[in-house]
Amino acid sequence: MEDNNHNSTSTSAMSSASELPEPDVQILTSGGVCIPAHSSILAMVSPVLDNIMERPIKHGSSERVIPILGVPCDAVTAFIKYLYNSMCTEEQMEKYGIHLLVLSHVYLVPQLKQRCSRGVSQRLTVENVVDVLQLARLCDAPDLYLKCLKQVTARFKAVEQTEGWKFMQEHDPWLELHILRFMDEAESRKKRRWRQRKEQRLYLQLSDGLECLEHICREGCTTVGPYDVETAKKPSPCDKYSTCQGVQMLIKHLVLCKRRASGVGCCRCNRMWQLLRLHSSICDHPDSCRAIQMESTTENGGGCEVEAACEEGLLGQSYVVAVSPQEKERGGAEGNNGQNC
Numbered sequence: 001m002e003d004n005n006h007n008s009t010s011t012s013a014m015s016s017a018s019e020l021p022e023p024d025v026q027i028l029t030s031g032g033v034c035i036p037a038h039s040s041i042l043a044m045v046s047p048v049l050d051n052i053m054e055r056p057i058k059h060g061s062s063e064r065v066i067p068i069l070g071v072p073c074d075a076v077t078a079f080i081k082y083l084y085n086s087m088c089t090e091e092q093m094e095k096y097g098i099h100l101l102v103l104s105h106v107y108l109v110p111q112l113k114q115r116c117s118r119g120v121s122q123r124l125t126v127e128n129v130v131d132v133l134q135l136a137r138l139c140d141a142p143d144l145y146l147k148c149l150k151q152v153t154a155r156f157k158a159v160e161q162t163e164g165w166k167f168m169q170e171h172d173p174w175l176e177l178h179i180l181r182f183m184d185e186a187e188s189r190k191k192r193r194w195r196q197r198k199e200q201r202l203y204l205q206l207s208d209g210l211e212c213l214e215h216i217c218r219e220g221c222t223t224v225g226p227y228d229v230e231t232a233k234k235p236s237p238c239d240k241y242s243t244c245q246g247v248q249m250l251i252k253h254l255v256l257c258k259r260r261a262s263g264v265g266c267c268r269c270n271r272m273w274q275l276l277r278l279h280s281s282i283c284d285h286p287d288s289c290r291a292i293q294m295e296s297t298t299e300n301g302g303g304c305e306v307e308a309a310c311e312e313g314l315l316g317q318s319y320v321v322a323v324s325p326q327e328k329e330r331g332g333a334e335g336n337n338g339q340n341c
Helices: 002-014 039-045 047-053 073-085 090-106 110-121 129-138 142-154 163-171 173-219 241-256 267-282 305-312 314-318 325-336
Strands: 025-028 034-037 064-067 224-226 319-321
Touching: 034 039, 034 073, 039 047, 039 073, 047 064, 073 090, 090 110, 090 129, 110 142, 129 142, 129 163, 129 173, 142 173, 163 173, 173 224, 173 241, 173 267, 224 241, 241 267
Parallel strands: 025 064
Antiparallel strands: 025 034, 224 319
């Protein structure tokens, strides 16, 4: 009865083909069930089956029989159907996706193998991911293998509690080592990307700071600007005012800092000097640029134009700085207390 059911299923699979001859080959499945098929179609889709067809039939046998064992009979039926009509339903993928992946690998059916790799990857769970990982390695399915590795990495705490992981630890320690190395490399890549994003944000902030410095020195912004630009004609806050305000505060601090006046300096003074050094090192038009240019990039002694300008009081003459009495008091307090800089 079961044999008749599978025969009818196979016949329905062949019904899409027009005027096919009588089946000339039998596919033997587990349990002794035979599925009739056409050797010409099987050989056209699978080179492995084509090689099997070319082998001579054993003496005394009137019909060619090809055994496909080790997988459920319904999975073999779904496989034969695919060879005829190149179709695989979601229900078949749900039930026999792993078996179809193995059959497509063994019999070299690449289209079905790709379809199974996608279908199985969409159905990964914590319980089956280790088993599918090992199967993907044996079946040479790199996309599915990588997807399994990422799944294990993302949910490692839960995966290492499964029976599949414990079985792999006992019987395949090399695969466990490979997984742990992959996880370590993934963590390293994550940290490297985080550092790169941090550096990009820093470069963007420095770029904005340099633009604001040139903008302040050229035309002024709110409370700080060139001495020859009238306060009433100074523009309103610029588009990057949050950054520009910080640069203005550094300039104000540089004017008021008492620790700088005593030759010790503080962290805010150093930030301003570093910004000016960076601008001087990349400025394309130093002759016409109104920002103070640094004559030397050395930190210890000699040739620092900003330091000389501060000592001689020229910074306040070059740039108009609107400073309130409260800011003067705060600048003096911060200059006396280096920890607050």
